Amino acid sequence: MRPVAELNDRLQTIVGQRCDAALLLRALTHRSYSYENGGQPHNERLEFLGDSVLGVVVTDTLYRDNPDLPEGQLAKLRAAVVNSRALAEVAQVLDLGDYVLLGKGEEATGGRGKASILADCVEAVIGCVYLSAGVGPAADLVHHLLDPLLRRSASLGAALDWKTSLQEVTSAGEMGPPEYRVEHEGPDHDKTFTARAIVNGEVVGTGTGRSKKRAEQEAAEAGWRLLTARAAKVVDAEPATRA
Template identity: 65%
Template structure:
């Protein structure tokens, strides 16, 4: 791999020709360069064209191919279940993992500010750039080549999605779990930060006065799903601890946030007081 290259007022760590070889599709150098140009680089270099239009196109191509694959491969699933499977495949963190397998972050053209804050491994940048590359493939090579690229990159993700169970819809799974254990109804509080074009949402889920999980994402829905995931894992882990520990334990009320699709680590368990009510 070549060393980092400085181009104008930004950086690009890898040679795009290496990425083109890894993709196995004949994208022109010009189109691929556009697909790799993040807005931060464009703004620092006099307003160059960014990859955002290609990202918009690639998002639709990816969704079409994944939808067709799921529709064909699961003829007995209802629409709602197919939609959950698709959401699991095309969500930001899943795209970011595929992009990491390609080492896509090495090839993105970033501004110096974004470079300095770890932009090459940010899930949002990786996911957006991957969609832009898919869009570039469609523009230069047509739907057949773009579909083939999506299948090479995402078929393993599609296969894994069928076994996600509760992970297909963490909010619904959490609501069913809390109802089953008579814990109450989950309530979500969401705050956003950042500029309009790059907002970050943080969600916290509570049952009663107890905070059970938190999560961050590019949309309110994604943040709530991650918060629900953290809460679901905390509740199920607490049940396992209570079953294994004769003195019973309870989790501390403030659950850590989940981002980038990683399960939240549990905080240290605190022994329950002898007269404390048992958690269902």
């Protein structure tokens, strides 16, 4: 585990102020560590606060940047970036998995890489910055972490949904509709689903998640990226073919 003071230095570079050290430590303390160490405060209250700050900042940004989008489209666009998978992805920007305090059980089962834990830490750190420095620095952190995802989400098309976007690509290429095959493992209370997106008999993407829907969305995203990359290569090659 890396020292929390190091993360505080990195946050200061991003938002211009340091966080309260004790509050930042709490933001990085998972409940599993708390239960094994005398019940010290963990990050769930900060996560609750940070989730609200995150929602306000993202919603305000979408509202201002997309004056012509209706409410339904704005809601879908927000959902495309404010979700556990997206937040776990941006957690890597800060290497949060290297700083989080975990119980022995979570540590042994790869907790530092779990999307749910990383997403919760992102929200807790946002809450920590909000309490330590105010709404302006907290908004700066949200923009630093999520603006790239907001820009990327524009590629999802009108539906803002990977399964629909994959279907649009296959339809445009006259490939037939995608199919999904889903398997699961683990006990009923802790299942992991694995989905495969199949187009014309080819597995074009795989995904995993705690729900069938999440796994299918990940598989669809992987398939969309593969097929759009292939299409781009074909377009790039066309002038040379004509020559």
